[in-house]
Structures are given as structure tokens and as C-alpha cells.
């Protein structure tokens with residue numbers, strides 16, 4: 001019997017445990033992997049971009065993380081990384097803080113069932129172990145990064161406790177297109193990218209666009225990917241503007257000069273593979289037609305790379321069904337949601353871990369307040 005049962009020993013589950021556990025709150029963290037915090041080691045390409053100065057709650061998060069030994073540096077774009085630039089610094093600090101505050105972390109504990117009974121919650125592991133608690137935090141993440149233990153199991157417990165579900169889809173994920181782009185493998189180019197649904201622009205981003213033999217990525221493309229909801233009556237297209245610094249007319253003029261001076265309109269303007277791809281595909285256009293193409297190069301989206309390549313989940317437990325100050329369920333008292341299981345997905349840059357921290361802080365404070373019998 002525990003006071004607080006937390007399912008999921010990832011970012012938000014561990015921080016909730018670190019902040020809530022104590023004499024008044026006997027706490028257990030149940031983690032299906034053989035070690036906690038596995039996903040954190042992979043974040044930010046191993047460097048863990050754990051916060052962004054533009055994230056909500058940033059000062060409170062910075063202070064809280066500082067208090068458990070996560071000291072960071074901010075880069076010129078406002079992204080926070082541990083001073084060591086090693087994700088392990090964040091993972092180890094979380095585990096240390098959770099254990100120091102008295103939480104028990106049980107690994108290889110795959111929770112398969114959750115039941116509410118007589119005012120408490122019972123979490124049952126696949127091998128039959130039972131953990132009962134007055135408060136339950138579902139911190140199982142979404143479905144992104146299945147290789148780190150996230151299969152979306154928390155959703156079914158949320159639904160069992162009366163919640164609805166915004167359909168989870170992979171976000172911050174490379175997109176796949178109908179066109180054969182294998183010749184572009186390895187190309188990186190700067191530009192503007194717009195996501196179009198049935199011809200209407202949904203959103204645009206700028207930055208580096210990266211091509212592999214069968215997908216398009218780069219932060220700007222990944223940031224748009226969570227808006228893709230393919231269906232029979234929704235066609236999505238990526239429109240790439242390779243020369244955002246020029247209007248179409250200016251670009252046509254530049255192309256004319258290139259033709260005169262270098263003999264080819266695209267000479268020296270684009271990476272060789274991309275130049276050849278465009279020339280092979282579109283032949284010898286006049287400068288106006290080529291300028292128009294370069295400002296709006298289209299790729300028809302056939303899908304995304306899916307859960308294994310997604311960094312985050314769009315969709316999940318609706319925000320309207322959770323008290324925003326405490327993260328307590330508005331459907332079932334004593335039940336809390338933290339992190340990615342909630343219907344929030346932020347852009348690249350530290351916003352998703354910021355969401356994990358901020359929801360964990362709010363949940364932990366509320367559970368502690370209740371356990372201490374304080375009503376303020």
C-alpha cells in the first residue's frame with residue numbers, strides 16, 4: 001500500500017516522484033523498462049535540450065530543476081542543455097532526486113491494468129504484482145518512441161476513468177512523400193516550408209530542410225508534421241520555397257543573370273544533387289517558370305515515418321478534462337496526468353520536456369498539499 005503510485009519512470013514521472021515523495025507520501029514509481037529515464041538519454045541527440053526560454057513556466061521550471069541538481073546553459077536560440085552537454089546528467093539527477101526523497105523506483109514492472117476501488121487506485125503488473133495508492137499519476141508518455149517503452153497504454157486507463165481521447169498521431173517526425181526523392185539523399189538546404197491541406201496553407205516554418213532517400217525532415221518540417229491527419233478526403237502537400245529571401249520577380253532576374261554569366265540558371269545556387277533533380281525533372285524552363293517552381297516546389301505527402309521515428313505525440317487526454325493548475329483529472333478525483341499523455345505537443349527546442357516538467361511540478365505540489373492536509 002502506497003500513498004502515491006506513479007506509472008512511468010520517464011521525465012515527468014521521476015520529477016513528480018522527486019518533488020512529492022516524503023514522510024507523508026509513500027511513493028512508488030513503476031517502470032516497464034529495466035532502467036528508468038531511458039528516453040531522456042536519447043533526447044537532443046544525446047545532449048538533452050531540456051527547456052526553452054520561451055516555454056511557459058520557464059522560471060519555475062529552471063528553479064525546480066536547479067534544486068535537484070540540473071544546472072544548464074542556454075544557447076543563442078534560448079535552448080537549455082546540461083552544462084556537460086550530456087543527457088545522462090539530466091537522467092541521473094532525476095533518478096537521484098526521486099530516490100533521495102524516498103520514492104521507490106521499481107523497474108521491469110510492466111503495468112497492464114489499473115482499477116479504481118474503495119477510494120484508491122490499484123495498478124497491477126503483467127506478472128501479477130499489485131500496487132495500491134490513494135493518488136495515481138499516469139506518466140506513461142504517449143506512443144512516440146516505442147523503442148523507449150511507450151506504447152500508449154495510459155490512454156486505455158484514462159478512458160476507463162471517464163476521459164475521452166484526442167486521436168494520438170506521431171509528431172516531430174520525418175514525412176514521406178509520393179515523389180521519388182532518392183536522388184536527393186543527403187541534401188540539406190535552407191528554405192521556407194508550408195504545409196497545405198487540400199490546397200489551403202495550414203502553417204509555415206523556415207529553417208534547414210533535410211532529405212533522405214525516402215523522407216523529408218529538418219526541424220522546420222518536423223515542427224509541421226503533427227498537423228498531418230491523412231484521410232481519404234484530406235490531401236497534404238509540402239510546399240518548399242527555396243529562395244525565401246527573394247520575390248518571384250527578383251528570383252527570375254537572378255536566374256537570368258546566372259544564365260548569362262554562368263551558362264546555367266541554377267549554377268552555384270543550389271547543392272549539386274538538388275540542382276540536378278530539378279533539371280532532370282523539369283527540363284529547360286524559362287526563368288519566370290523556374291522562379292515560380294523554386295518558390296513553390298511541391299511534395300505530396302503520403303505519410304510520416306511513424307511512431308518509432310516520432311519525438312512526440314500529438315493528441316491524448318484532452319486538456320479541458322484536466323485541472324490546469326493541478327493536473328488532476330476532472331473526471332476522477334485523485335487521478336493525475338503528467339507529460340506527453342496529455343493532448344499537448346510543442347515544437348522542437350525543449351518545449352516537450354518543458355511540458356513534462358511543468359505538469360509534474362503542478363501535480364506534485366497538489367498531491368503534497370492534499371497529503372499534508374493543507375487546503376490553500
Ligand SMILES: Cc1cc2nc3c(=O)[nH]c(=O)nc-3n(C[C@H](O)[C@H](O)[C@H](O)COP(=O)(O)OP(=O)(O)OC[C@H]3O[C@@H](n4cnc5c(N)ncnc54)[C@H](O)[C@@H]3O)c2cc1C
Pocket residue numbers: 007008009010011012013030031032033036037038039040042043044045048049050051109110111112139140141142144145148149150151152153154310311312338339340341349350351352353354356
Ligand atoms: C529521440 C527523442 C528525442 C527527443 N528530444 C527532445 C528534446 O531534446 N527536448 C524535448 O523537449 N523533448 C524531446 N523529446 C520528447 C520528450 O522526450 C518527451 O516529450 C518526454 O520525455 C515526455 O515525458 P513523459 O514523462 O510524458 O514520458 P516519457 O519520458 O516517455 O516516459 C514514459 C515512461 O513510462 C514508461 N511506461 C509506459 N507504459 C508503461 C507501463 N504500462 N508500465 C510501466 N511503465 C510504463 C515508459 O517505459 C517510459 O519510461 C524527444 C523524444 C524522443 C523520442
